[in-house]
Amino acid sequence: MDRVHSKRNSPELTRPRVLATDIAWPSADVERAVLAEAGATLVVAPTGDSAELAALAADADAILTCFAKVPAEVLDAAPRCRTVARYGVGVDNIDVEHATRLGMVVSNVPTYCTDEVADSALLGILALARRLVPFTRDVAAGGWGRSVPGTSVRLRGRVLGLVGLGAIGRALVPRARAIGLDVVAFTRSGGVDPGIRRAASLEELLREADVVSLHVPLTDGTRHLIGPRQLAAMKPTAWLVNTARGGLVDTDALLAALDAGVIAGAALDVTDPEPLPADHPLRGRADVVLTPHVAFSSDGSLAELARKAAGNVVDVLQGRIPRTVVNPDVLTSAALRSPLAAR
Structure with missing residues (x-):
């Protein structure tokens, strides 16, 4: 009986439990250390399957998530959960509206990989211009490039069109200008930074740009922002x-536009679906630079991401408002699961 009593009251079982739905890097040591310093325990889900997450969420005080879906049924299974923290910028894998109804604070990390993603966008542009994919494939197959049709493209004087101008879009501007690209931007708010040309509409940008680079979040309003009509408007x-x-x-x-020569090529770090099926026709094309959603990743960015996401969780567990709340309405909601004070 004494052993049972001591087990129920052990520090390990009374510490806040944080469920990590998935980890997209080799180790959770950084976030585990941040949480441990605040007296919390990290539990990493083995597979990220929805049924498994619902079971593990039952005694979770907080949820950390990267790519795994956190739908209403997982949130409903977590009666103690006070916050859902995203490892990353977009929160389209979280049912934010339902989390708000339940009184859970949803947070993200909007600035951890600005340089990495801007570098990756520039890399995609350079790889397309210098025809990196067909040349490297030809060399790997024993050739020496002379059998590869077409020529590379001079970038100086061409136009880069930015759709969206958040931190990553802004970081891409000086990189693009350094290689001689002119920059024009379109934002739904209508505003752009001083010194950046503004397109009056998305269609205007698509008609003018030699390269169109996307830098907006995925929402109901932006899903399939680039479809048949928009692709047809491009050069x-x-x-x-x-x-x-x-x-x-x-x-x-996009596949139909590439096949028909409506546009000349694409550089994609993200796809729909993701991952692409192994036999998907976008794989293996000479006119497509395809990487597996790794633009965000570097040794520095991953450590920063883990530290900031775990820090957002700690803030809520210790009664503070995180720096980056996605659903601020929850802070004044009667459903809020714990009182929070500003820093």
Whole structure:
């Protein structure tokens, strides 16, 4: 009886429990250390399956999530959960509205990989211009490039069109200008930074740009932002670059546009679906630079991401408002599961 009593009251079982739905890097040591310093325990889900997450969420005080879906049924299974923290910028894998109804604070980390993603967008542009994919494939197959049709493209003087101008879009501007690209931007708010040309509409940007690079979140309003009509508005020599979210682009429409020569190529770090099926026709194309959603990743960015996401969890567990709340309405809601004070 004494052993049972001591087990129920052991520090390990009374410490706040944080469920990590999935980890997209080799180790959870950084976030585990941040949480341990605050007296919390990290539990990493083995598979990220929804049924498994619902079971593990039953005694979770907080949820950390990267790519795994956190739908209403997982949130409903977590009666103690006070916060859902995203490892990353977009929160389209979380049912934010339902979390708000339940009184859970949802947070993200919007600035951890600005340089990495801007570098990756520039890399995609350079790889398309210098025809990196067909040349490296030819050399790997024993050739020496002379059998690869077409020529590379001079970038100086061409136009980069930015759709969205958040931190990553802004970081891409000086990189693009350094290689001689002119920059024009379109934002739904209508505003752009001083010194950056503004397109009056998305269609205007698509008609003018030699490269279109996407830098907006995925929402109901931006899903398939680039579809058949938008692709048809682009130059036949233009390229599409997507380092944001796969769902921004209608994949079938993009494939059809590439096949028909409506546009000249694409550089994609994100796709819809993701991952692409092994036999998907976008794989293996010489006019597509395809990477597996790794634009965000570097040794520095991953450590920063883990530290900041875990820090957002600690803030809520210790009664503070995180720096980056996605659903601020919850802070004044009667449903809020614990009182929070500003820093």
